[in-house]
Amino acid sequence: MLRFIRQVCNMKPPSNASLLHDVDIPTKKATFGMGCFWSNDSLFGVTPGVIRTRVGYSGGTTKNPHYRNLVDHTEVIEIDYDPKSVTYGDLLNMFWANHEYGLTTNLKRQYQSLILYHEEEQRQLAEASHKVMQERCNGQLRTEIAPAGIFYPAEDYHQKYRLQGHKDLCRSLGLDSKKLQTSHLAARLNGYLVGLGGKAQFEQDVVRLGLTEKQAEYVRREMERNEGGGLAC
């Protein structure tokens, strides 16, 4: 155990630029409110085709909301995805399959089930999927669909919340406040660390993401520890 702790604490900031923080390809945005944004950040961050994620507040009317004063805003996740690798329809399926708040009547606005669309095609797909779900739920669904407005990024400590629990790993990855919102690698690890994404995908990702063997080994241990438990908030 001691040896393990020492190993982790010895992780040095990367000496080369091989870590895959920046992925410079054309992306589209998707924005969803589906309860506490910590878990959604992990869920989408580890999804193939998702390039970057950040969490924040949107959907309301007041300016500059913050966590302790959301007023009419909702916790949302903003996703940058590669439409050649994952479709908006795939993301919508994940939206419907991974939260239960659409049926709750007395939910705080903070956790509103919400789809904020960025273009006409997204609106149509969102409304079509909503119609199917609404029939399945006998008209009880509370999910709202609206055009995406201003997105206010949440405070730094909410970004890649699960990853930030691993301070030495974060330090070894050279994560700063900007990278917490833009790093591809951070989005992926934030999911893997809580047991999402699966071992096979992680092993394929190790080299691509530029992880050292020590970093990879640390993530493997966490994946095993958390297997199957990823989404609790």
Ligand code: MHO
């Ligand atoms: N259960 C968590 C929710 C946080 S979330 C960002 C808490 O009570 O702090 O809404």
